[in-house]
Amino acid sequence: MQSTAAVTRLNHLAIAVPDVRAAAAQYQAVLGARVSEPQALPEHGVTVVFVQLENTKLELLEPLGEASPVAKFLEKNPAGGMHHMCLEVCNVKASMAAVSERVRLLSSEPKIGAHGNPVVFMHPKDMVGVLTELEEVPRS
Numbered sequence: 414m415q416s417t418a419a420v421t422r423l424n425h426l427a428i429a430v431p432d433v434r435a436a437a438a439q440y441q442a443v444l445g446a447r448v449s450e451p452q453a454l455p456e457h458g459v460t461v462v463f464v465q466l467e468n469t470k471l472e473l474l475e476p477l478g479e480a481s482p483v484a485k486f487l488e489k490n491p492a493g494g495m496h497h498m499c500l501e502v503c504n505v506k507a508s509m510a511a512v513s514e515r516v517r518l519l520s521s522e523p524k525i526g527a528h529g530n531p532v533v534f535m536h537p538k539d540m541v542g543v544l545t546e547l548e549e550v551p552r553s
């Protein structure tokens with residue numbers, strides 16, 4: 414049996430949007446959702462707003478800076494769209510080692526994500542078309 418990333422829970426679904434404030438206002442007005450203040454994350458090339466749900470979070474992503482990975486996505490999907498999903502793991506480096514021969518990891522080291530935890534991405538083409546993020550979340 415090959416070792417796996419050993420994912421546990423869904424942490425968030427991410428939606429790329431052209432204007433994160435307008436998108437947050439729409440989610441609040443139409444869905445009645447609780448939304449966070451925008452958070453600039455230059456090291457990821459995004460400004461994010463989190464929509465807190467009872468059982469998970471939605472992450473609204475607006476491009477930040479010239480090299481934003483989301484900018485190119487929005488060129489192809491100008492109105493916005495589903496961008497990635499984030500699954501939780503207990504040890505992101507162990508998960509990376511477990512899968513590195515079967516999927517392309519999009520960074521050689523984890524980065525610190527929006528929640529202050531280490532994250533890494535797996536190429537969508539190796540994950541049946543879905544950009545998949547792994548986030549190390551310490552289990553309480």
Ligand SMILES: C[C@@H](C(=O)O)C(=O)SCCNC(=O)CCNC(=O)[C@H](O)C(C)(C)COP(=O)(O)OP(=O)(O)OC[C@H]1O[C@@H](n2cnc3c(N)ncnc32)[C@H](O)[C@@H]1OP(=O)(O)O
Binds near residue numbers: 457497538544546
């Ligand atoms: C804050 C943090 C957190 O949660 O804590 C975050 O989430 S930061 C979230 C932002 N950070 C990231 O997304 C980092 C990981 N993303 C990346 O490294 C990049 O966006 C890639 C996924 C490698 C795509 O790179 P690039 O845009 O240069 O490639 P590309 O446009 O030529 O796309 C290559 C192929 O992948 C497809 N492709 C591109 N982005 C995709 C996506 N989000 N979902 C599904 N498929 C996608 C394209 O359609 C194309 O397929 P075809 O060849 O068939 O046309």
Ligand SMILES: [Co+2]
Binds near residue numbers: 427499
């Ligand atoms: Co994310």
